[in-house]
Amino acid sequence: MKMKSALALAIALALPAAAHAHIGYSGRDLGAFDASGGSITISNQAVSGNYGWADGLDDDFGDSHRLRAFRFSLTTTTTVTFSVAANAGATATSVGGLLPGFSIYEGLAHLAPFGADHDGAAASVDYLASLGGAPKEGAFRALNDWKISNDAGDPLTVFSFRGYAADTDLDGFVTGSFELGAGDYSVFVGGVNYVAQLETTRPSYGMTATLAVAAVPEPETYALLLSGLGLIGMVVRRRSMR
Template sequence: MFRTAFIAGVVALACAPAWSHVSYTGRDFGSFTGLTNTSVTIANQAISGNFGWADATDADWGDSHKARWFKFTLDHAADITITAAAKANATSSSVGGLVPAFSVYQGQAPITVDAEGVSSLSYDTSTSSMAWRATLPTAVEGVWNALGDFKIGNDAGVLGDLVHVGHSADGLGALGDGSADGLTSATFRLAAGTYSIVIGGNVYDAQNAGVPGNTGNFGLSATLSVSAVPEPSSVGLALAGALALSWTARRRTAR
């Protein structure tokens, strides 16, 4: 009976959603040269709770478990437009009503693989994360800082730097866009490098018991669009051409 219960427990853990560790599985937009225009959408995603991002904006930060992590790589500088949208039927168990918000960071949460092929994922209470948290001047709920830089690591002792680039939020609060329509989008000019997009809900009070809709998995989809940045030489030629045309037009007018 003990062996049967133990096996059942192991199977249950293996089948449970991996909310407790940062994973990019199924959420890698890919690698882009940055020299051509393209767009990629990742759907069928869900977030536990509708408050993770909002909670990570306050002084004691938030729990990275309440977010979904996406990543991408740029070979050259480009304009990147990121859109997060509520999607009620994203999964078989997800619900609607997400008020999406996201933060963009240069860097990624470390994932290491040992000699036996066992992966060590990053999370808020890992050995390296807790060692870093002990150096902070005040106690925090988790490592996720939605409005600034932070670090996160794994039990293999690898700590990663997440450098805040910018953010965007749906909703009626001070940080929201004032619409609460289940959609938020922003464009960033990014240098070559690896990046993370961390998406969560923007309803701060939804973490309190008794608030309607504070539980469940909220469906979402995310879209990343790449727009090539014109080379400086091309911009210079275009400006020279425009000046030449303007000069010619003025001469004709004078005549």
């Protein structure tokens, strides 16, 4: 027990002070969507540092404070497209130059009346300590499931990885489409410039995020599609018999 506590303390000391920021969705709730689909754009958000997403790729994980969390809900299986663009004027203090990356997870962080999740919560630190390996910089993982909790020690929030996209063109824009089932989802957005961790300052990089949910075709649409395919098949067969 003492060894576990010592390891947990070591991880806590290894975490940067900013890791104690909490995960929330204030101003970043993209809404709930049904079979009719729809879209929404949020343009007034920013993230500190240009490396938060990339930092979640390595074995010491990443500091969730360096990302921004968005949320949305689906009532049916459909295709969603999420896009992020750098936006220097997103906030009064933001700058341009974000190289965005994002990951989509099924699951939501603890919401009120529960306490907000953060990397430095004792339950989070204990969990990270139990994983062994290199001391963790935070709980965030860009391409895997991950867990985190709050100061009340409530059951760990589980973020189940569903997909990602990264700005490999380095043009300040990224987009990706995913087929997702009914449920609640979180999207974590951050920078893909891993070496930006070496910068002595971490400016606030502005961003614009857009979620588009495809409408689910009505049964009549499927019927028309099938009948059309049937007609095409008949034409092909007749031509082959000539």
